[in-house]
Amino acid sequence: MIHSGSKMGGLLAKAVLGLSLVASALPALQYAQVATLRANAPNEAAQIAPRDARVVAAILGRRFEENPELKPSVRDLANIKAAITERPLEPKLISMLGLAYEAAGDTMQGSRVMELADRISRRDALSSLYLIETASASGDVRKTVRHYHAVLSTQPELYPTLLPILASAISYPEIRAALRPYLQGGTRWTAPFLAEAADRADAQDLEALLLPLPEKLSRDEYAPTLAKVLYQLALHGDKGEATSFARAIIPGFSSSELTNLSVSAKTIDKRLGSLAWTFPSVEGIRVEPDADNSMQISVDPLARGIVASRDLLIAGPATYQFMQRLDYSSGPGKITARWTAECITPTGRQRFWEQRLPQNEQQGKYRSVVNVPVSCKIMRVALFAEGADSQSPSVLIIKDLTLTGSD
Incomplete structure (x- = not known):
């Protein structure tokens, strides 16, 4: 101590x-x-x-x-x-x-x-x-943390000075124990402190600090911070640690939802952060996800950009089957779309796969092979779309998204 x-x-x-x-x-x-x-x-x-x-x-x-x-x-x-x-x-x-x-x-x-x-x-x-x-x-650790609490509760201007020190100190079990009552009480500095800790602390230390999850931290205001902690556990820890934490922050959560490519109520839950489907705002593009594992994409003429992305827990090296059903709107112009996959690591990201979607049929099931490289734990899939050179918006519905293969 x-x-x-x-x-x-x-x-x-x-x-x-x-x-x-x-x-x-x-x-x-x-x-x-x-x-x-x-x-x-x-x-x-x-x-x-x-x-x-x-x-x-x-x-x-x-x-x-x-x-x-x-x-x-x-x-x-x-x-x-x-x-x-x-x-x-x-x-x-x-x-x-x-x-x-x-x-x-x-x-x-x-x-x-x-x-x-x-x-x-x-x-x-x-x-x-x-x-x-x-x-x-x-x-005297408990007294020290008590003084931290007194200062952080009344002087938020000192957050940049004090929170990095406190976040770095959670590697000590006695400091984690002293912090628990304040996390359980949901103080005004809890959310910024956890955000700082997610950037600085070891993933295992974060897990030891937060689990079992205090009831107060289940409120919506903590969702972005908990998502950040979850991602650090996935990136720096292992699949089991990330899954345990996801279960703690989302009641009824299944471990398969961190590896399942489908669009569902659970895989668009904001508490998963980038481990859920996200749909960036792009001018001229509208995306409507549906919990029945589909997304409808409407693109104005010549509009372009990333319309959907998701990070998945993966185990490389391995070969996966990427399957989807495509349904293009009728008309002379069709959306040009392509999927990409990148491996996310603590030091950066590297693209290893790209697949342009076919436009030769109105409807059809499409299968691709994805070879995940060695030591890849997180795979980011992203969908890029570009509108046709036409007079009206084009529509593409993608359904039945699945990713299967050997771990």
Whole structure:
């Protein structure tokens, strides 16, 4: 536990001092002159209002940013105390006093003052970051996460600083355990945190953090984030891990739906993300999917673009049969269409198959052979369509999509 706390503390050390000036940013005061000078020329503001708490905080904030190792002088401490006498509930100035004690080597007094600043206002960034830092350094993981929660609940502007650190730390079981109550409660920072974790964390660590899935995370607002986590499990983990997670986020889900090419209510579920059928918006093209395993594509003259795509869990090397039934509208012009397949890997994607659809019949069943390359775990199929050079839209209905073969 101490190692994980120290890791989080070390990552935060620079953030605490680097944000000291931000924590000292000042709102308007009682009169316009001091309010104007406070941010741009605090030394001049101090001549007008030498005991103005926010002016003193601004002056010291600049000095701490210029020199994070600064040790406030006796005069600095006297100015801080005098300003606090005038404005005793100014949290930013109290935080500066705590930082001054810390720099002078009085860590115990510095911690007490920082806790006071935090009690006065939970929106004081400097005291909040300081308390996270000290809790991390002590190895108290639950206390550290509790301080994270307090800061993230009130200061979303600190998400870019804190969420990457917290997301990277879920490799430690004790941190995952400390985070679970907040995920179960569905805090305001849960969704952005999980999105960050999906980008940074190991797939197995994500699975260990999220399963069993807290009830609050089943709400629609979490669907895009959970889809992102699912995709990371599919890309970096194995089929079993991805399937288990899909079952957790979609009640009644069947593992075959991650490998089944057909169009159905389950395979267009947005909780699957790109592992479901998606239909990009393209000007002049309309796609109507149907849960009976069909899609109707209407394309205006000369309109073109990707009209449908889907990522499937696959096992290469293997040979698959790609089958579909084509039904073109009557008329002189027909849609030109082609399927492509790419292998998706953590380092990029590579196209390995392309098939132009025949136009020689109004209706008919069409079969293609797809040879999936070795080590391919995710296959992306996409349908490109182009309208005919005619006076009216063309229509193509594709039905009975299936992909069969040996794993």
